[in-house]
Amino acid sequence: MNTRAVQTIFMAEMKRFFRTIGQSLISPVISTVLYFVVFGAAIGSRIQQIDGVAYGAFIVPGLIMLSLLTQSVSNASFGIYFPRFSGTIYEYLAAPVSALEMVFGFVGAAAAKSILIALVILVTSWFFVPMQILHPFWMIGFLLLTAITFSLMGFIIGLWADGFEKLQIIPLLIITPLTFLGGSFYSIKVLPPFWQAVSHFNPVMYLVSGFRWSFNEVADVNIGISLAATVFFLVVCLGAVMWIFKTGYRLKS
Amino acid sequence: MTSIISIQNLSKTYASGLAALTNVSFEIKRGEILALLGPNGAGKTTLISIVCGIVNKSSGAVIVDGHDNVTGFRAARSLIGLVPQELHLSIFETVWDTVNFSRHLYGKDSNPAYVEEVLKKLSLWDKKDSKIVALSGGMKRRVLIAKALAHEPRILFLDEPTAGVDVGLRQDLWNVVRGLRDDGVTVILTTHYIEEAEELADRVGVINKGGLVLIEDKAVLMSKLGQKKLTLDLVTPVTALPKALAKYNLEIRSGGKTLQYNYDTKQGTSGIAGLLKDLAAAKLEYSDLHTEQSSLEDIFMGLVTQ
Secondary structure (H helix, E strand, C coil), X not given: CCHHHHHHHHHHHHHHHHHCHHHHHHXXXXXXXXXXXXXXXXXXXXCCCECCECHHHHHHHHHHHHHHHHHHHHHHHHHHHHHHHHCCHHHHHHCCCCHHHHHHHHHHHHHHHHHHHHHHHHHHHHCCCCCCCCCHHHHHHHHHHHHHHHHHHHHHHHHHCCCHHHHHHHHHHHXXXXXXXXXXXXXXXXXXXXXXXXXXXXXXXXXXXXXHHHHHCCCCCCHHHHHHHHHHHHHHHHHXXXXXXXXXXXXCC | CCEEEEEEEXXXXXXXXXXXXXXXXXXXXXXXXXXXXXCCCCCHHHHHHHHHCCCCCCEEEEEECCEECCCCHHHHHHCEEEECCCCCCCCCCEHHHHHHHHHHHCCCCCCHHHHHHHHHHCCCHHHCCCEHHHCCHHHHHHHHHHHHHCCCCCEEEEECCCCCCCHXXXXXXXXXXXXXXXXXXXXXXXXXXXXXXXXHCCEEEEEECCEEEEEEEHHHHHHHHCEEEEEEEEXXXXXXXXXXXXXXXXXXXXXXXXXXXXXXXXXXXXCHHHHHXXXXXXXXXXXXXXXXXXXXXXXXHHHHCC
């Protein structure tokens, strides 16, 4: 294992994040504040509690998930796409670095960045709503699993994309709608039965539900099912990444 | 001289169907400078890219100092440094950071003294804190070489190192390459500048249309394949040659003022002694004579246009 290389890729990616720390952290904080103003103060005051939890506190896990998913995907996709675009990928391919080590470096850094942002949003939320985290270990577990899974997915998108437009299209057309429709801002129990059933095909619903359970013990599906679905999705993404490296898809001709 | 890289029946066909390399086999000797010559699209970069692990081979094998470059990729790649043709650099990094990044990527611990030595050798030391974006094209190329040397490789691949660089820098780079060879580094460079091969290489390989046309010691190649010509400046211009000289391969040039005799060094005798005797017998006086050997360029053009 070339741990020095993993560490080097990880640190180089994190350096890019810290170089633009203002932009990296300010924008998620501002958007969180906006969500609280709109959903918490303006609309939330007219919404009754959901499963005994104030609406403001109810949406916090969803908000964190929304940022975690989008940031994981965009960090990881950009992280690997940029060396491909600029040509500097040659150095990674020519170095004694295995596919797995590259994944550890790039995906690890993308996940670390999005977790940092998630924690900043969590702290920001504390200023707006009274919150409780009943199962902190589960909360951290879901945070880690989700960040890694979606960073892997972002990595795949970054390998697949052959232009900056494609880099944007999956997050825009798939990730964001799935997150909004996955119960980030509502319990799927309030949906008509048909849409409730459809929601069960949305992987993000399991993540949000499990994550919310770790805060308030309020969940749309059983915590075990949430965990199983998250791990399953992680394995699928990991398998896809390993296949990509094995075949050299989009990396080696 | 033992072999450090063995290329065995290497073939590459791209997904588009383009056969870039067909059954190429040769050995690269330890400590030599090997120049791979060939026109654009001949397969030089594909060959280098396969050896370095950037392109997948279709068939064949590459053995680097006893390690297969696929199954033993760690050991094989640790020995190799690659300077790509294009200026692929992270432009917002400083020279110091990007060179150290390369070293660490190869699993090596920091060694500021070594990196300093490399940067000084490449006249980059005073630019070590500059961002790449602020450097000239020539400086960027030096940075690429510094990155390739950062992990102390024993083999260095230079893909068209002097394409588009000015004469001064070209000379500097040539000196760097000679210095590396003196340090025991095996250097393989691709080029389509014949003079570069002529100037630097110990051996020359010619690649054309995905195949290795020849690989030979430069000196042997030039003496073996080189045509020579003898030019005689005549005291009195001639319009036709005497019959006694018809057996020689002579050409009348410069309006009859010079005679050019072409001969092949591959032949046992040049025939010059006989020619000079016959010239004297035919009472053709000459004021001066000189010989010229055909350049590597002539040889190269002869090979790739066959």
